[in-house]
Amino acid sequence: MGRVNALLLAAVIACALGVITSQHRARKxxxxxxxxxxxxxxxxxxxxxxxxxxxxxxxxxxxxxxxSRQLGMRxxxxxxTVIIDRxxxxxxxxxxxx
Amino acid sequence: MKYEKRTPxxxxxxxxxxxxxxxxxxxxGFAVLVGRAFYLQGMDxxxxxxxxxxxxxxxxEMPASRGPVKDRNGNPLxxxxxxxxxxxxxxxxxxxxxxxxxxxxxxxxxxxxxxxKIASKDRQFVxxxxxxxxxxxxxxxxxxxPGVFEQREYRRYYPAGAIMAHVVGFTGVDDNxxxxxxxxxxxxxxxxxxxxxxxxxxxxxxxEDVESVxxxxxxxxxxLAVDERLxxxxxxxxxxxxxxxxxxxxxxxxxxxRTGEILALVNMPDFNPNxxxxxxxRETRNRSVTDLFEPGSTMKPFTIAxxxxxxxVKPDTVIDTAPGWIRIDGWPxxxxxxxxxxxxxxxxxxxxxxxxxxxxxxxxxxxxxTLLRELGFGVAPRIGFPGAxxxxxxxxxxxxxxxxxxIAYGQGISVSLLQLARAYTVFTNDGRLLPLSLLxxxxxxxxxxxxxxxxxxxxxxxxxxxxxxxxxxxxxxVPGYRVAGKTGTALKxxxxxxxxxxxxxxxxxxxxxxxxxxxxxxxxxxxxGLRNFGGDVAAPVFASVMGSxxxxxxxxxxxxxxxxxxxxxxxELEANAPGARAPG
Numbered sequence: 154m155g156r157v158n159a160l161l162l163a164a165v166i167a168c169a170l171g172v173i174t175s176q177h178r179a180r181k182x183x184x185x186x187x188x189x190x191x192x193x194x195x196x197x198x199x200x201x202x203x204x205x206x207x208x209x210x211x212x213x214x215x216x217x218x219x220x221s222r223q224l225g226m227r228x229x230x231x232x233x234t235v236i237i238d239r240x241x242x243x244x245x246x247x248x249x250x251x
Numbered sequence: 252m253k254y255e256k257r258t259p260x261x262x263x264x265x266x267x268x269x270x271x272x273x274x275x276x277x278x279x280g281f282a283v284l285v286g287r288a289f290y291l292q293g294m295d296x297x298x299x300x301x302x303x304x305x306x307x308x309x310x311x312e313m314p315a316s317r318g319p320v321k322d323r324n325g326n327p328l329x330x331x332x333x334x335x336x337x338x339x340x341x342x343x344x345x346x347x348x349x350x351x352x353x354x355x356x357x358x359x360x361x362x363x364x365x366x367x368k369i370a371s372k373d374r375q376f377v378x379x380x381x382x383x384x385x386x387x388x389x390x391x392x393x394x395x396x397p398g399v400f401e402q403r404e405y406r407r408y409y410p411a412g413a414i415m416a417h418v419v420g421f422t423g424v425d426d427n428x429x430x431x432x433x434x435x436x437x438x439x440x441x442x443x444x445x446x447x448x449x450x451x452x453x454x455x456x457x458x459e460d461v462e463s464v465x466x467x468x469x470x471x472x473x474x475l476a477v478d479e480r481l482x483x484x485x486x487x488x489x490x491x492x493x494x495x496x497x498x499x500x501x502x503x504x505x506x507x508x509r510t511g512e513i514l515a516l517v518n519m520p521d522f523n524p525n526x527x528x529x530x531x532x533r534e535t536r537n538r539s540v541t542d543l544f545e546p547g548s549t550m551k552p553f554t555i556a557x558x559x560x561x562x563x564v565k566p567d568t569v570i571d572t573a574p575g576w577i578r579i580d581g582w583p584x585x586x587x588x589x590x591x592x593x594x595x596x597x598x599x600x601x602x603x604x605x606x607x608x609x610x611x612x613x614x615x616x617x618x619x620x621t622l623l624r625e626l627g628f629g630v631a632p633r634i635g636f637p638g639a640x641x642x643x644x645x646x647x648x649x650x651x652x653x654x655x656x657x658i659a660y661g662q663g664i665s666v667s668l669l670q671l672a673r674a675y676t677v678f679t680n681d682g683r684l685l686p687l688s689l690l691x692x693x694x695x696x697x698x699x700x701x702x703x704x705x706x707x708x709x710x711x712x713x714x715x716x717x718x719x720x721x722x723x724x725x726x727x728x729v730p731g732y733r734v735a736g737k738t739g740t741a742l743k744x745x746x747x748x749x750x751x752x753x754x755x756x757x758x759x760x761x762x763x764x765x766x767x768x769x770x771x772x773x774x775x776x777x778x779x780g781l782r783n784f785g786g787d788v789a790a791p792v793f794a795s796v797m798g799s800x801x802x803x804x805x806x807x808x809x810x811x812x813x814x815x816x817x818x819x820x821x822x823e824l825e826a827n828a829p830g831a832r833a834p835g
Contacts, residue, residue, distance in 0.1 A: 179459075180450075180452070180458035180459055181458075183457070183458055183459055183460065184452075184456045184457065184458050187456070187457045188456075198332065198333045198385070201319075201330055201331065201332045201333075202332050202384075204327050204330060204410075205327070205330055205332055205408050205410055208326065208327050208330075208410025208411070209410055212410070212411065212412070213414075213479070213480065213483035214414075214483070234731075236807070236808060236811050
């Protein structure tokens with residue numbers, strides 16, 4: 154009888170220790186999860202900022218100014234326009250420049 | 252014995268029951284304590300557990316962000332991004348003078364100003380700088396000055412700035428929409444903050460999620476029908492035109508001719524939604540939606556189409572408009588130039604008021620009154636925009652004959668530019684009027700049939716002649732494409748009378764005619780100078796916006812011969828151009 158009790162006692166203690174370690178591990182993992190979630194949120198916020206930055210750099214006004222002033226680009230005028238139909242053959246109009 | 256002498260109280264003989272009484276009282280007290288302890292530990296356990304939990308569990312707020320607004324191609328138009336506000340508790344600030352200087356440098360503040368704020372010891376909470384970027388806030392916190400704290404906030408940015416200002420609107424300090432889409436779609440855009448109960452460890456890390464009290468819900472994304480590129484074009488051209496004519500204001504609307512989606516909507520004057528320090532009501536007003544004007548001749552196609560539909564006239568019916576003025580009910584009606592005999596086509600082409608009025612008077616009042624209402628005049632458009640005007644159209648039962656005649660050519664009726672543009676969808680959809688949409692549509696609506704396809708075809712031919720040489724608006728021509736439209740010039744009514752010299756110039760048109768894609772409506776308010784007819788002021792804006800829009804979306808030209816290029820195949824050229832540009 155005494156031996157069975159001792160065995161059960163040992164088993165109970167082992168279980169208790171097991172509960173403690175698994176709880177501890179669960180908390181550790183959860184802390185990690187939480188840190189990752191915070192990082193995800195931070196990345197999300199960075200993404201909105203990058204979108205904003207891209208939007209600011211790519212405003213049409215700026216693109217137009219850069220294209221015309223720095224790169225010397227201009228709109229294609231009708232003389233230099235060739236209209237090509239779906240088959241890839243110029244449908245109407247000749248090349249403006251030889 | 253010594254004591255007894257000095258303290259006479261000890262010599263008193265007390266009665267025995269008194270000590271027993273005190274003992275019983277003490278025992279009773281203990282019994283109550285034991286009972287209470289038993290009750291708390293064994294019976295009502297939740298109270299102490301809650302008290303215990305308070306020591307390690309925390310309810311933390313979970314902020315939700317406001318949803319972004321995007322254009323039809325997914326470009327952000329309004330976006331919320333986190334910012335930090337730096338505040339101090341002056342009592343707790345302990346900073347060496349070098350630290351104060353460093354702080355002032357990071358915050359871009361004067362050292363004296365900063366010292367003054369720190370010295371205001373009578374306050375608990377002082378903002379040093381609101382809404383700075385998280386990067387800068389991190390630099391501030393890296394100084395590790397006690398008593399300096401940061402607080403997270405969200406700020407709404409509008410990357411497109413003034414170009415989109417009237418469509419998107421803006422939010423107030425409390426992050427609620429105040430104008431435009433921000434107000435109209437407030438319910439969808441707004442996020443609901445949540446909260447959760449967690450367990451923190453000694454180091455402040457969250458180690459367990461006890462329960463989620465309320466899950467946070469971020470605001471939804473709102474996809475507008477607007478195309479940012481078209482909006483930019485429209486904004487640029489309208490701004491230039493308003494400046495060139497020293498006009499009081501102007502509006503421009505581009506509609507998708509097939510779906511009724513609003514692709515661009517611009518007003519002048521405008522404002523910068525990112526910096527609203529000196530905002531004026533006249534700048535924030537969304538004129539194309541809220542302001543009314545007398546449309547003038549842009550109304551004529553609807554009158555003529557009704558007469559064609561009812562078989563009252565044919566395109567080649569001749570009407571006498573001599574000698575350039577007539578009297579109806581004693582009221583004179585003038586043409587800008589006397590014309591004599593005109594066909595119905597020519598009435599549209601040269602924009603004759605007399606011709607239109609005469610045709611209108613052959614129609615029953617009831618028919619025109621109902622038709623105009625069905626076209627959306629006098630009815631607020633259902634697009635969810637705040638303050639959409641319904642316009643002024645008196646019930647037909649009260650019309651006098653002269654009123655019926657003037658309404659035919661767009662005076663005595665007030666409309667918003669958006670209503671006018673929408674009414675033109677009948678000419679791009681075989682006579683069916685489309686409902687408008689500010690939000691991106693998945694499929695084209697069917698629309699309500701108001702005219703027959705045959706009539707629409709005939710009226711379109713007439714409207715094409717308006718932009719041909721000999722019409723009122725040759726400046727509306729777009730090289731490479733067939734376009735059609737109508738000018739409008741109306742005197743502005745002020746205090747019930749028309750004021751000479753104050754005009755509203757407008758042009759509404761669509762293209763390409765062979766398969767219409769866009770409807771462009773332009774309105775310029777009080778252009779200065781002699782050239783204030785719609786054909787001179789509004790038509791060039793139409794031409795440049797329509798031309799750029801068609802090229803931008805790579806829509807194949809349906810009149811390539813007008814590009815001044817030689818055709819490779821004669822036959823194809825003729826198939827593409829059925830003599831549409833012949834002067835009428």
